[in-house]
Amino acid sequence: MASSAAAGRRLLLLRHHHLLPRRYISSSSAADSLDDGGGGGRLKIFDRDLKRRHRDRAAWAMRETDGFVDAVAENLLDRLEDCRKAFPSALCLGGSAGPVRRLLRGRGGIEKLIMMDMSADMVRKWRESENATDDGPESHFVVGDEEFLPIKESSQDLIISCLGLHWTNDLPGAMIQCRLALKPDGLFLAAILGGETLKELRIACTIAQMEREGGISPRMSPLAQVRDAGNLLTRAGFTLPGVDVDQYTVKYNSALELVEHLRAMGETNALFQRNPVLKRDTALATAAIYQSMFGLEDGSIPATFQVIYMTGWREHPSQQKAKRRGSATISFSDIQKQFAPSEN
Amino acid sequence: MRRTASMLFSHAGAGHRGIPQALADVLVCPLSKKPLRYCEASGCLVSEAVGVSFPIEDGIPCLVPKDGKLLEDNSEKSEQEPIPRDSSG
Structure with missing residues (x-):
């Protein structure tokens, strides 16, 4: 457990190392900020204020229904049907909480839903859409930051986060706060975008920038890899962790349409280290390269979205556990003798 | 906390000022994770532990640390730092 946590920390540090100038990682403070659940966040990668403005914009740019987001929300909520337990009180964190609420349809036995x-x-x-539909669970609304979760300890049965947590600077810290907010035997369900997401755009951006500007700047945020997700869950102290990955390919008419979709989802670049200027020339070159490298026969372009689904529970005595090492009373060679006598 | 809740409850029916009891029960200060007090005069949620008040806008409590205001009578808190880090965690 301890060694896996240390390995996770090393991985995280390695992942951020090449993205950040030295001054951001001052000796041990980076490791400390990942460790404490509460007020960490000295390691700043994302501009949370900018992300907040992105989400303000997304609030009015959002489509009524979005095929990709709905598919992710549906997949996430499907997991509730696998549990025999009911979750009377639930907390739904940022990202695509709107579709989560719309697609809930009584699953998980949720009576009280807090949307943040x-x-x-x-x-x-x-809130407007909730007033318009007037069905579903009793809903409450809070403006809050996932990095500073304003929820009382051991108060929720379920925490859902659909496509929101990949924008937190301190993901382990945010997940630890989620675990603390859960009641014992409470469920944590999250979907985040993985490292394969928008690989086509990444490539097109890099080539266009090399070609037009003679250098590259980070246009895309670093995303968690699948192998990190399991470490994250264990680090945050969740029991019975489960991780699975799904890949979606969305087709667009042009790269500009893809960027419009990203804006509508509030998923545009919010790195501190971003270049605030995007030359028209470079943008058009990116679109052209995208089209020529990845364009399909029918003229549309595909974009890959990799979604990592994470499931974890808060510890509870009723949960199954592995037995202590060395606690077995029967030797394996005896078992072999018992069940396979014909081979000898 | 129970006093806070009852105060909030008395306001829940009265227009947009208070917040529902069910919500008030689970909300805590995002920095210190300590209970919040509802201030009737200003219509804010006050965290005594760090001396910060959080606004309620349109019936939606706003608990992002950046939106909180330092209380004026709390002179011992440094004014340069809007988020007191020591008391969090």
């Missing part, structure tokens, strides 16, 4: 997002406009929009 960083953007006040987004929360207001959810």
Whole structure:
């Protein structure tokens, strides 16, 4: 457990190392900020204020239904049907909480749902749509930051986060806060975008920038890899962790349409180290390279979205556990003798 | 906390000022994770532990640390730092 946590920390550090100038990682402070669950976040990768404004914009740019987001929300909620337990009180964190609420349809036996997002406009929009439909569980709305979860300890049965947590600077810290907010035997369900996401755009951006500007700047955020997700869950102290990956390919008419979709989802670049200027020339070159490298026969372009689904529970005595090492009373050679006598 | 909750409850029916009891029960200060007090005069949620008040806008409590305001009578908190780090965690 301890060694896996240390390995996770090393991995995280390695992952951030090449992205950040030295001054951000001052000796041990980076490791410390990943460790403490509460007020960490000295390691700043994402501009949370900018992300908040992105989400304000997404609140009005959002489509009524979005095929990709709905598919992810549906997949996430499907997991509730696998549990025999009911979850009377649930917390739904930022990202695509709107579709989660819409697609819930009584699953998981949720009676009270708290919806939280960083953007006040987004929360207001959810409230309007909640008033319009007037079915589903009793809903409450809070403006809050996932990095500073304002939820009482051991108060929730279920925490869902659909496509939101990949924008947190301190993902382990945010997950630890989620675990603390859960009741014992409470369920944590999250979907985050994985490292394979938008690989086509990544390539096209890099080539266009090399070609037009003679160098590259980070246009895309670093995303978690699948192998990190398991470490994250164990690090955050969840029991019975489960990770699985799904890959979606969305087709667009052009690269500009893809960028419009990203804006509508509030998934545009929010790195601190971003280049605030995007030359028209470079943008058009990116679109052209995208089209020529990845374009399909029918003229559309595909974009890959990799979604990592994470499931974890807060520890509880009733959960199954592996036995202590060395606690077995029967030797394996005896078992072999018992069940396979014909081979000798 | 029970006093806070009852105070909030009395306001829940009265327009947009208070927040529902069910929500008030689970909300805590995002920095210190200590209970919040509802201030009737300003219509804010006050975290005594760190001396910060959080606004309630349109019936939606806003608990992002950046939106919180330092209480003026709390002179011992440094004014340069909007988020007191020591008390969190």
